[in-house]
Amino acid sequence: MMNCIAVDDERLVLDLLADNIQKVPFLHLVQRCKNAMEAADVLHKEQVDLIFLDIQMPGLNGLQFIQSLQQPPMVIFVTAYKEHALEGFNLNAVDYLLKPVSFERFLKACNKAYELFNLQQKPAARENLPDYFFVHVEYNQVKVNIPDILYIEGMKDYVKIFLASASRPIITKMSMKALEEKLSRYRFARTHKSYIVSADKITAVKRDLICIDKIELPLSESYKANVEKILPL
Structure with a gap:
């Protein structure tokens, strides 16, 4: 209650x-x-x-x-x-x-x-969740801090993980579905078949765009419900 x-x-x-x-x-x-x-x-x-x-x-x-x-x-x-x-x-x-x-x-x-x-x-239960995960990059295991993630872009069998603290994305072999499941208990939304966005980094929502400051990412009609679950649209 x-x-x-x-x-x-x-x-x-x-x-x-x-x-x-x-x-x-x-x-x-x-x-x-x-x-x-x-x-x-x-x-x-x-x-x-x-x-x-x-x-x-x-x-x-x-x-x-x-x-x-x-x-x-x-x-x-x-x-x-x-x-x-x-x-x-x-x-x-x-x-x-x-x-x-x-x-x-x-x-x-x-x-x-x-x-x-x-x-x-x-x-x-939330405190026990780690705020990071590791991904395979070339011959290394690279740590990704979840609060640092801006958005993720899918490219067939690979994903680009864009971070607030880095000028270049991390590129790793992983499916968008696997990464979406990994982030399911955090404030992330699938906004397009090729994009997952951190809700806390969003600065504006337009009719068919998600904005992170000057970055504009597509918002597909079929994924708007995902965004509405975590944002007051």
């Missing part, structure tokens, strides 16, 4: 959010809040796992509110303004919902938050 709060300055929206939350069996609504200051007061008094948060509110807006928190709970933005989506993504939002929100879309966002919540409840 996840404890959540709903924050919006419009009473009708709060009523709708509360109604939707009550329909989701793994959510418990702790309180409804009209503004960020009320929400901050609740966070000081209660254990809150998830915030449904409007952006445009009088005083402190939703983005500023999340930025003000040292250890914010998970957040799902619920707003009428799509132009703030990138800012929401940069604040590690679970999802970004545009008003009016259908219950189907609302439930999809809640399920995404619940998956993350369950992962957070198993810290010991």
